[in-house]
Amino acid sequence: MKAEIQNGPEWHKRYDNIDGTGDMLMGSMLLGFALLSYLQNVIPPHSIWRTNIIASLIFMYAILAAVLGPAYLVRSIIKKRITWPRTGYVAVHSIWSAMLAPKKKAADALPGVPSKLGLWSFAAAMAAVGMVVGGGFMLVTWFVTRHVHGTPIVLGIYGALFQAYWLLIYAFWTWRIGGRSRWKWVLLLFMAAGVLMISLAGSDNFLDLTRRVMPFVGAMWVISGLGTFLGYLRHTQPPAQEPA
Amino acid sequence: MNEKLRAISQLDRVIHEPGRLMIVSLLFPVEQCDFLYLLNATEMNKGNLSSHLSKLEEAGYVQVEKTYRGKVPLTLLRLTRNGRVAFDAYRNRMKSAF
Numbered sequence: 001m002k003a004e005i006q007n008g009p010e011w012h013k014r015y016d017n018i019d020g021t022g023d024m025l026m027g028s029m030l031l032g033f034a035l036l037s038y039l040q041n042v043i044p045p046h047s048i049w050r051t052n053i054i055a056s057l058i059f060m061y062a063i064l065a066a067v068l069g070p071a072y073l074v075r076s077i078i079k080k081r082i083t084w085p086r087t088g089y090v091a092v093h094s095i096w097s098a099m100l101a102p103k104k105k106a107a108d109a110l111p112g113v114p115s116k117l118g119l120w121s122f123a124a125a126m127a128a129v130g131m132v133v134g135g136g137f138m139l140v141t142w143f144v145t146r147h148v149h150g151t152p153i154v155l156g157i158y159g160a161l162f163q164a165y166w167l168l169i170y171a172f173w174t175w176r177i178g179g180r181s182r183w184k185w186v187l188l189l190f191m192a193a194g195v196l197m198i199s200l201a202g203s204d205n206f207l208d209l210t211r212r213v214m215p216f217v218g219a220m221w222v223i224s225g226l227g228t229f230l231g232y233l234r235h236t237q238p239p240a241q242e243p244a
Numbered sequence: 245m246n247e248k249l250r251a252i253s254q255l256d257r258v259i260h261e262p263g264r265l266m267i268v269s270l271l272f273p274v275e276q277c278d279f280l281y282l283l284n285a286t287e288m289n290k291g292n293l294s295s296h297l298s299k300l301e302e303a304g305y306v307q308v309e310k311t312y313r314g315k316v317p318l319t320l321l322r323l324t325r326n327g328r329v330a331f332d333a334y335r336n337r338m339k340s341a342f
Contacts, residue, residue, distance in 0.1 A: 011269075011270060011273070011285065012270075012273050012274045015281075015285075084278075084280075084313075085316075087280065087281065087284045088277060088278050088279075088280035088281025088282070088283070088284055088285075089277060089278040089280070089281060089318075089320075090274050090276075090277040090278075090281050091274060091275045091276050091277065092273075092274055092275060093274070093275045094275070110325060110328050110329075111272075111328045111329060111331070111332035113328070
């Protein structure tokens with residue numbers, strides 16, 4: 001409550017995932033990236049999809065659209081047919097309308113409504129965090145590749161520690177908007193065990209390891225969404241039908 | 245210190261009532277929502293919620309739009325500009341007081 005008074009209420013973020021569609025979408029996104037990574041790895045090195053930048057971008061967007069498109073469609077159907085009639089409709093402020101809105105004076109900015117400056121600041125902050133995290137991962141990869149030598153088990157443990165960021169992202173998501181269900185923390189433990197097992201199965205290449213861990217984490221995230229969805233169906237009542 | 249505490253006496257009483265505070269807090273971060281969402285989120289009964297919404301509408305803080313989704317009646321609610329400014333001022337007074 002204190003955080004909500006200080007930073008602004010955030011109920012709508014948790015409500016958005018009340019039916020698990022947020023979890024499902026995140027999982028689908030990871031599965032999409034995993035599929036992309038797999039396909040990029042298996043297509044021949046001299047293929048136009050690898051050598052030509054434009055073609056590789058088209059390839060990337062086509063794969064992601066093929067996975068994320070149906071995921072968005074399913075989310076939209078669940079929202080319209082199940083969630084809104086059961087527990088109500090909420091529309092958040094459109095980011096695009098704020099981005100495309102004409103420049104306003106500071107006095108015209110409405111409290112609680114995203115402003116263009118706020119969105120650009122957020123985007124810049126996210127880019128800075130992404131660069132720091134990406135740089136950190138590159139540094140860790142370089143360090144482990146150059147300086148860490150040992151048995152496959154030691155390398156596996158290093159790999160698991162490296163892959164722990166997936167668990168941190170899931171934990172953060174669950175804490176902030178995942179619904180704070182207890183079983184999700186059990187799922188996190190299962191996810192951690194799975195990541196450890198995959199890492200111990202052996203790979204001294206961290207990128208290759210990420211390629212194998214990502215579909216597992218994505219699938220777990222989708223399962224987390226399905227669990228939330230089933231719980232939502234069980235604990236909410238369909239709207240009463242008007243007598244004919 | 246006393247000045248900040250005295251700011252409590254200037255709190256907007258329309259918003260300060262717990263039921264209405266809940267409603268305004270729910271409406272503040274979103275563009276709009278429907279009656280059913282507020283009903284579920286506040287766990288008030290329909291009569292209570294309608295009464296609070298009427299008071300907020302009279303104060304010019306909430307805009308009520310009656311429409312249909314297909315053949316089903318739909319009541320959409322959103323905070324007006326005045327409502328947003330009033331809630332923001334209320335929040336700032338509470339923050340400075342505590």
